[in-house]
Amino acid sequence: MKLKKEYFEDVKFFRNRASAFWAMVLILTLVSFPFLFKTYYLSILNLMALNVIVALGLNILVGNTGQISLGHAGFVAIGAYTTAFLLQVGIPFVFTLILAGLITALVGAFLGIPSLRLEGPYLAIVTLGFGLAVMVIIGRMDVFGGRMGMSIPRIKLGWTGLKYDEALYYVFLLITIFMIFFAQNILKSRIGRAFSAIRDSDIAASVIGINLSYYKTLSFAISAFFAGIAGCLWALYLQFLTPGAFTLMMSVLSLATVVLGGLGSVTGSVLGAVVMTFLNLQLDKIVDLPVIGDLISGFSNAFMNPSGIANIKWVLTGLILIAVILFEPLGINGLWIRVKRYWRLWPF
Amino acid sequence: MTFLKVKNISKSFGGVKAVQDLSFEVHKGEIYSIIGPNGAGKSTVFNCINGLYKTDSGDIYMDEQKLTNFRPEQVAAAGIARTFQNLELFSHMSTLDNLLLGRHLKMKASIFQIAALNFRKSQAAREEVEHRRKCEEIIDFLELEAYRNLPVLSLPYGVQKLVELGRALALEPKLLLLDEPAAGLNNEERQDMIFWIKDIRDELGISLVVIEHNIQLVKDISDRLLAINFGQKITEGTVDEVLDHEEVITAYLGEPETDQKMR
Amino acid sequence: MITQLLINSLVAGSIYALIALAMNLIYKASEIPNFAQGEMSMFSTYITFLLLTTFGYPFSIALTGTLLFAFLLGFIFEFLFIRRAKEPNLLGFIIITLGFQLVLFGLAGWKFGSDQRTFSLPFSETEILIRTESFVLTEHNLASIIIAIFVMAGLYILLNHTKLGLAMRASQQNVKAAKFNGIPTDRILGISFGISSVVGAIAGILVAPVATLDPTMMWDPLIKGFAAAVLGSLESLPGAVIGGLLLGLVENLFGYYVSLEFKSIVAFGIIMLVLFVRPSGLFQKHYIRKV
Numbered sequence: 025m026k027l028k029k030e031y032f033e034d035v036k037f038f039r040n041r042a043s044a045f046w047a048m049v050l051i052l053t054l055v056s057f058p059f060l061f062k063t064y065y066l067s068i069l070n071l072m073a074l075n076v077i078v079a080l081g082l083n084i085l086v087g088n089t090g091q092i093s094l095g096h097a098g099f100v101a102i103g104a105y106t107t108a109f110l111l112q113v114g115i116p117f118v119f120t121l122i123l124a125g126l127i128t129a130l131v132g133a134f135l136g137i138p139s140l141r142l143e144g145p146y147l148a149i150v151t152l153g154f155g156l157a158v159m160v161i162i163g164r165m166d167v168f169g170g171r172m173g174m175s176i177p178r179i180k181l182g183w184t185g186l187k188y189d190e191a192l193y194y195v196f197l198l199i200t201i202f203m204i205f206f207a208q209n210i211l212k213s214r215i216g217r218a219f220s221a222i223r224d225s226d227i228a229a230s231v232i233g234i235n236l237s238y239y240k241t242l243s244f245a246i247s248a249f250f251a252g253i254a255g256c257l258w259a260l261y262l263q264f265l266t267p268g269a270f271t272l273m274m275s276v277l278s279l280a281t282v283v284l285g286g287l288g289s290v291t292g293s294v295l296g297a298v299v300m301t302f303l304n305l306q307l308d309k310i311v312d313l314p315v316i317g318d319l320i321s322g323f324s325n326a327f328m329n330p331s332g333i334a335n336i337k338w339v340l341t342g343l344i345l346i347a348v349i350l351f352e353p354l355g356i357n358g359l360w361i362r363v364k365r366y367w368r369l370w371p372f
Numbered sequence: 373m374t375f376l377k378v379k380n381i382s383k384s385f386g387g388v389k390a391v392q393d394l395s396f397e398v399h400k401g402e403i404y405s406i407i408g409p410n411g412a413g414k415s416t417v418f419n420c421i422n423g424l425y426k427t428d429s430g431d432i433y434m435d436e437q438k439l440t441n442f443r444p445e446q447v448a449a450a451g452i453a454r455t456f457q458n459l460e461l462f463s464h465m466s467t468l469d470n471l472l473l474g475r476h477l478k479m480k481a482s483i484f485q486i487a488a489l490n491f492r493k494s495q496a497a498r499e500e501v502e503h504r505r506k507c508e509e510i511i512d513f514l515e516l517e518a519y520r521n522l523p524v525l526s527l528p529y530g531v532q533k534l535v536e537l538g539r540a541l542a543l544e545p546k547l548l549l550l551d552e553p554a555a556g557l558n559n560e561e562r563q564d565m566i567f568w569i570k571d572i573r574d575e576l577g578i579s580l581v582v583i584e585h586n587i588q589l590v591k592d593i594s595d596r597l598l599a600i601n602f603g604q605k606i607t608e609g610t611v612d613e614v615l616d617h618e619e620v621i622t623a624y625l626g627e628p629e630t631d632q633k634m635r
Numbered sequence: 636m637i638t639q640l641l642i643n644s645l646v647a648g649s650i651y652a653l654i655a656l657a658m659n660l661i662y663k664a665s666e667i668p669n670f671a672q673g674e675m676s677m678f679s680t681y682i683t684f685l686l687l688t689t690f691g692y693p694f695s696i697a698l699t700g701t702l703l704f705a706f707l708l709g710f711i712f713e714f715l716f717i718r719r720a721k722e723p724n725l726l727g728f729i730i731i732t733l734g735f736q737l738v739l740f741g742l743a744g745w746k747f748g749s750d751q752r753t754f755s756l757p758f759s760e761t762e763i764l765i766r767t768e769s770f771v772l773t774e775h776n777l778a779s780i781i782i783a784i785f786v787m788a789g790l791y792i793l794l795n796h797t798k799l800g801l802a803m804r805a806s807q808q809n810v811k812a813a814k815f816n817g818i819p820t821d822r823i824l825g826i827s828f829g830i831s832s833v834v835g836a837i838a839g840i841l842v843a844p845v846a847t848l849d850p851t852m853m854w855d856p857l858i859k860g861f862a863a864a865v866l867g868s869l870e871s872l873p874g875a876v877i878g879g880l881l882l883g884l885v886e887n888l889f890g891y892y893v894s895l896e897f898k899s900i901v902a903f904g905i906i907m908l909v910l911f912v913r914p915s916g917l918f919q920k921h922y923i924r925k926v
């Protein structure tokens with residue numbers, strides 16, 4: 025009576041043709057984007073891409089392994105400054121990218137060492153301190169221009185025959201797609217399962233043969249690797265680095281991204297990063313909205329300081345964060361799963 | 373033939389001497405049970421064998437290999453698997469994933485090979501498929517087909533116990549430690565459990581050490597029996613010898629509820 | 636010189652100790668590390684500023700108003716958000732406190748602008764009380780130490796010699812048993828948040844004149860306070876005080892003898908070191924989960 029089963033079915037990236045179809049549509053849209061829209065929008069997409077990569081890595085650490093990091097800005101900074109340094113020395117971009125990832129991963133592994141012994145709040149504090157310390161140290165190092173910052177040389181993209189901005193956009197797109205696949209594969213493999221096992225029960229995990237030290241460190245390293253790659257792209261995106269770009273707020277927002285998107289899922293990371301980036305850019309324009317905008321600016325003029333109205337973005341982000349935990353702990357991904365169930369096989 | 377050898381182990385927590393100078397031996401192909409009142413130190417013995425607790429003194433050997441001071445994952449690699457008294461499952465993951473995790477040590481794909489998981493022919497994908505097949509066998513063996521893809525926290529308690537058993541079997545251990553496998557099960561589930569425990573020994577050839585309060589189950593499955601109290605051995609021997617031992621009876625008389633199960 | 640170093644250490648240490656105390660009051664009651672705490676102090680300090688400068692009230696009234704506000708802020712935070720968490724787990728709670736941190740940060744920036752403001756207290760940081768060959772002691776120095784001692788004594792009396800304190804300690808030890816004995820544990824938790832917030836506000840007022848008032852003013856002190864709390868263990872109030880003083884001392888000695896530049900990351904180094912040797916701080920035993 026045994027049903028014949030296709031075991032590879034579960035391993036495949038796309039579970040069915042419908043999702044593969046939609047992914048193709050999405051990728052084609054993104055590829056044709058530069059021909060359809062203005063360059064300004066490209067830079068928004070680039071920003072989203074960066075945040076997707078950070079979120080992917082952070083989610084593996086937080087959502088899957090159940091560890092906490094409040095210092096991811098520190099990793100991003102290390103990736104960015106490594107890139108700045110290597111590019112200035114004249115190392116080709118491809119190597120710079122890989123090195124930025126690997127060096128950051130190494131630092132991540134080192135930070136992972138205390139995590140072997142530490143429980144939740146203590147780890148949160150260590151990582152928080154790490155993020156702040158990185159900025160202090162970088163700000164004091166002359167190679168990195170200290171507090172003055174340093175500029176990033178453009179990478180060589182002339183051979184593509186495209187405008188620099190467009191070529192850079194494709195670089196971002198390619199890397200992001202690769203990182204999404206990578207993250208998904210990690211989570212579907214024995215390594216990803218080991219991470220989730222540690223999250224659910226570290227005792228049981230060790231008893232079935234999972235080396236907790238190794239996998240916690242690995243999780244930190246992988247998470248930092250993603251942040252390092254994102255940092256490399258940050259450097260290209262900003263073109264000029266100052267230590268002030270990587271604050272505690274950046275770490276907090278990265279965590280917010282992951283929680284908003286949905287803990288423990290790649291889709292969640294992607295959705296979270298896209299939505300969060302969008303909100304971040306749009307929230308301070310909230311006063312331009314019809315009814316709500318008038319209410320808010322009225323309130324602002326009466327009780328607050330109108331010049332500080334840009335800060336409303338923090339207030340709203342904070343409220344969204346709290347609301348997610350209170351009402352939808354699985355984040356946007358939780359909603360998405362329901363929608364997807366409904367649309368599963370369309371249009372086949 | 374001696375298989376597992378526990379020699380003079382002791383373990384205390386602050387002032388509490390949970391296990392004191394305890395020794396016993398388990399033979400190959402045997403079902404060996406440990407009984408004793410609540411707090412006697414039974415689970416602590418497992419935790420020491422497992423490497424979850426570091427013993428204060430004494431040694432543990434399996435198949436001539438010294439396991440003393442091994443870390444839990446090293447003990448697992450040496451061929452010892454276990455279940456827990458109060459379920460330690462990966463509760464947000466599916467039954468299949470829980471079993472696959474039992475295969476962790478047998479899988480080898482590295483982080484670099486995993487990048488190619490999407491390709492059917494890749495090393496990582498072939499390995500994954502092969503081990504899924506193995507897990508399906510266990511799913512068939514324990515009749516877990518209906519729960520294959522459900523997150524285990526949504527399963528009934530009895531089924532969760534089976535999933536935990538299945539995960540331990542997925543390690544293909546030489547020795548299986550079961551901590552109160554029938555606790556919380558109803559009569560019918562308990563009968564099934566007895567059946568499976570015997571099957572595991574007879575069909576899979578795995579030796580077992582079982583901690584259990586339910587005397588009927590103990591009588592049904594055990595080849596030999598160890599009774600402990602206050603972390604010390606009271607007596608050891610065949611089921612009848614141990615259950616008729618005077619000190620065993622008095623130890624249990626202190627506890628009315630277990631006493632009823634005894635006779 | 637060594638006297639001066641000791642004075643500076645004591646002053647910094649007292650402030651760290653207050654922040655650590657505020658941290659531990661909540662952690663002991665709920666096992667939540669409150670990352671909003673820095674912003675809560677910052678916001679309360681702005682209230683002092685508002686009452687003092689904008690409304691021109693005398694310091695005593697401004698202080699009373701601030702402490703009242705701080706208490707309500709903590710209480711309401713617990714009531715509105717912490718209590719309503721759906722699947723309460725550590726990460727969820729941390730996120731809620733971070734969310735609240737963002738809200739307060741944004742509100743402060745919106746209301747008070749993000750420019751730095753100056754702030755004058757009855758005890759000035761420039762008025763010198765004692766000047767000798769080897770050290771100077773400012774009004775602010777002395778006030779910080781005295782106020783910190785007052786707060787600690789007050790907390791000690793509150794926790795050990797009042798009914799409220801008894802209830803607080805009972806619910807810290809065993810929530811179920813406390814509830815069973817008729818202690819309104821929810822409200823007690825709210826009050827714990829309130830008290831913690833008051834202690835934090837006092838720390839904020841002491842920090843403001845040295846750090847200048849702006850929405851990020853508590854970031855640095857918060858990590859120091861955290862370090863102090865970790866140093867002494869998150870579960871122990873005396874530990875928090877000792878941790879704070881120890882951190883103040885190490886930091887100042889390091890700043891003088893080794894490197895002033897990297898003084899501010901000593902806190903981080905200390906956290907790492909302590910946690911490496913003793914994962915639950917200096918004053919707490921590590922606990923093995925029973926299976």
Ligand SMILES: Nc1ncnc2c1ncn2[C@@H]1O[C@H](COP(=O)(O)OP(=O)(O)OP(=O)(O)O)[C@@H](O)[C@H]1O
Pocket residue numbers: 385388389390408409410411412413414415416417457923924925926
């Ligand atoms: N991690 C631990 N920390 C402190 N004390 C412990 C720990 N583990 C066990 N103990 C103590 O050791 C003693 C033996 O406990 P153990 O769990 O081994 O008993 P048991 O025989 O399994 O009892 P039960 O039948 O209730 O499962 C008890 O007094 C228990 O409180």
Ligand SMILES: [Mg+2]
Pocket residue numbers: 414415416457
């Ligand atoms: Mg037990």
